[in-house]
Amino acid sequence: MKFMVDKKDRDSSARTGKLALKHGTVKTPVFMPVGTNATVKAMRNDDLEALGINMILSNTYHLYLRPGIDVIKKAGGLHSFMSWKHNILTDSGGFQVFSLTKFRKIESDGVLFRSHIDGSMHKLTPEKVVDIQNILGSDVMMVLDVCTGYDTEKREAEEALEITSTWARRSKLHWDSINKEKGSLWGIVQGNFYEELRKRSAEELISMDFPGYAIGGLSVGEPFQVFTHFLRYTAELLPVEKPRYVMGIGTPEYILEAVESGIDLFDCVFPTRTARNAMAFTYSGTVSLKRESNKYSTKPIDSTCNCTTCRNYSRSYLRHLFNTREILASILTTHHNLYFIMKLVEDIRNSIEEGRFINFKREFLSNYRKENAKDDRNIP
Ligand SMILES: [Zn+2]
Incomplete structure (x- = not known):
């Protein structure tokens, strides 16, 4: 993976750049449509290509439950399974475990949860999530993180942040020990709506030297001004030479705000779901x-x-x-x-x-x- 900033805006943190990945170079800022179940709903791959889309997002949690990683492994990875020649970013499943499942329990080595589809019990560990994304063959992979909602008490947010940092470290160690060539693994900044915790999360992740950074835990029901404040605050903490990705942004207002804050990648189900x-x-x-x-x-x-x-x-x-x-x-x-x-x-x-x-x-x-x-x- 290689990231290059082309042009920086004089009046804001907006910038253009190029993100060179295994399946082609992506011009940034870029919007990634969401292909939850290995399909961007209602769109054929050649229709996506005709729109100039060369990077999509897919969800580890959903693919892990259905069709199951063994099915995608047999197909030779997610690209060949869904016949998509371009780049795929996969999330870690953390967001879905914390938003979709009725039962979840964080244990020291991972998260235990009940499937929202059939009630079966599963456990994801940071290492397992890296292995799953490695089998999927994702171009950009995410570490397993602990997501918290708006209105979370500081103590709870701090505990979530500590686990997120520990898991990020373990994910990176595991990733470094298996294969550096296949894709790249990015860290996710958490810290809820507390500046001090956002700063701590960013510093801890930067010390682990990830090739790119996502800003998680935003756009979870907070007012627009609160979103804007924390987006800017967090983006400024991240190294300028590395790509920044904000999760769950898909309306013109939010996209323009993200770009102004120096964000390079964003995704959302909003345009397709609505x-x-x-x-x-x-x-x-x-x-x-x-x-x-x-x-x-x-x-x-x-x-x-x-x-x-x-x-x-x-x-x-x-x-x-x-x-x-x-x-x-x-x-x-x-x-x-x-x-x-x-x-x-x-x-x-x-x-x-x-x-x-x-x-x-x-x-x-x-x-x-x-x-x-x-x-x-x-x-x-
Ligand atoms: Zn039209």
């Missing part, structure tokens, strides 16, 4: 395609969007597809939402290259917020 619920991005805000006002609309989702959905289909038709629960509704709207986000990130990269990022951000948001408040009420 598309399946009839919510579409437009340059003047989000709209619900199910709205009555779209019943006779011959206009596309966004008349300035150049995606194949907007070039060929009307809001009226899309509304009808959603109302009749047709599969095509999800396919067409997902395509539009991913096109919109990929175009936004491309525009962001260009604006940084041309030294006008802050202006771009201001202009984009002033249009985007125009209709948003009005349309938000109609989102199902």
Whole structure:
């Protein structure tokens, strides 16, 4: 793995760069669509390629439970299993263990949990999570961490941070002992919403010298201003020469904020999940395609969007597809939402290259917020 910063913005921490990975070079900042079950829902791989997507995220927790790591190992890894030629980042499963399972118990060597699918008991250790991602053949892998929610007491957040640091150290040792060539293992900064703990987490991880750093535990229900503050605070603690990744960011407001704070990679289910619920991005805000006002609309989702959905289909038709629960509704709207986000990130990269990022951000948001408040009420 190699990371190179190309251009730094004068007025903020925004930057462009290149992340060279096993399956090709990725231009940063980059948005990674989420392929939870080894598929970005409603999108074929060649549709993703046509949108210029060359890095996706997949979830270790879900793949470990279904189809099972033995199945993917037999297929020769996740790339060949899902027939994806480009890069894959996998998370550690920590977030899902802490958010999806009803029963979990942190033990000194790992986390015991009950599957949210069939109730079976499993145990993930830092070493096992590295081994699983190694079998998956991920280009970027994450260490197992302990996630805490908003409104967590400081003592509990501190305990979670201590375990996260211990597990990160063990993950790194294990990774160094098996294979350095296959992919790269990144650390995750935790510390909840306490500056002192964020700082401590970052310092401990930096001393372990990971090739890249993720900022975890944000976008977990906190107000936007709190998110912004902790994102900036944490990003500034991380080494400038290494890639920074923030997990769970997928709306224009959050993406622009992350980029301004010097973040290089982000992922989120938001653009694809909401598309399946009839919510579409437009340059003047989000709209619900199910709205009555779209019943006779011959206009596309966004008349300035150049995606194949907007070039060929009307809001009226899309509304009808959603109302009749047709599969095509999800396919067409997902395509539009991913096109919109990929175009936004491309525009962001260009604006940084041309030294006008802050202006771009201001202009984009002033249009985007125009209709948003009005349309938000109609989102199902
Ligand atoms: Zn479109």
